Amino acid sequence: MTDQHSSEQLSRVFAALADPTRRDMVARLTVGDATVGELAAPYDVSVQAVSKHLKVLEEAGLVSRGRDAQRRPVHLEAEVFDLMTKWIERYRRQAEQRYQRLDAVLAALQYAENPETAPSTPQEGTAS
Amino acid sequence: MTDQHSSEQLSRVFAALADPTRRDMVARLTVGDATVGELAAPYDVSVQAVSKHLKVLEEAGLVSRGRDAQRRPVHLEAEVFDLMTKWIERYRRQAEQRYQRLDAVLAALQYAENPETAPSTPQEGTAS
DNA sequence: CGCTTCCTCAACCGTTTGGTTGAGGAAGAC
DNA sequence: GTCTTCCTCAACCAAACGGTTGAGGAAGCG
Known part of the structure; x- marks a missing residue:
């Protein structure tokens, strides 16, 4: 409950949303959960890059990830x-x-x- | 009025607020306008660094700057x-x-x- | 079992960022 | 005029960022 934690959290959230691709993914996720592949499809970047973006969103607490066989469904928090x-x-x-x-x-x-x-x-x- | 512009603006705003020092300055400015020197005082960084932060905030549209002799009062938008x-x-x-x-x-x-x-x-x- | 699918990790690379120091412009004070 | 104050610009530097490619784990499919 420290202010420290809250400030770092806030920094991570703002930093995460500073990237238009990441904002777009958040927008996409309001429609419903999606797999990494589905999220990657619209963008002209590698799946690995999208995976990195998702890691940033996850560490900001904006997103959580489940398990469905090989798939890792992404869920907006x-x-x-x-x-x-x-x-x-x-x-x-x-x-x-x-x-x-x-x-x-x-x-x-x-x-x-x-x-x-x-x-x-x-x-x-x-x-x- | 293009979405492009709005998106870039949004990116700049989020990026600007991703830095705790900059967020702190915004907080300080809600109390009232301040000069660069006044804003720099609480932080353990050079005045030039603060000047850079203010440039970021200004380009994000979060802040505007006036003129008062040598001083450049900063105003929260x-x-x-x-x-x-x-x-x-x-x-x-x-x-x-x-x-x-x-x-x-x-x-x-x-x-x-x-x-x-x-x-x-x-x-x-x-x-x- | 081997094979394919979905995804992440690791290493690398160019650019941006947040900081520094040094130089200097602008404007009041003497 | 000179001096001091307030601030910005320029150059530099280390670290972080957003992308790449390559390797490989995990899990269904044949």
């Missing part, structure tokens, strides 16, 4: 997405709050300079 | 987070739907085998 979403949402929310505070300050300044002008409600994130 | 969130949510939702479908199928099978057992509503993502 949706839970890890929550880790990312939490991280993103945390900072996105803080940033938004900051904007709102800034808007409030600007509105107050505006009001101090021109008390005739109604401060009204600050506009939401309409920054360039 | 919250919009790009939405791009990520959209991508994640899309696939997380699909995966969840798939689980629900699977749950429904399993419930139906269960019901077919033991019609006495009430199928009830499938539980939400409570998988291990």
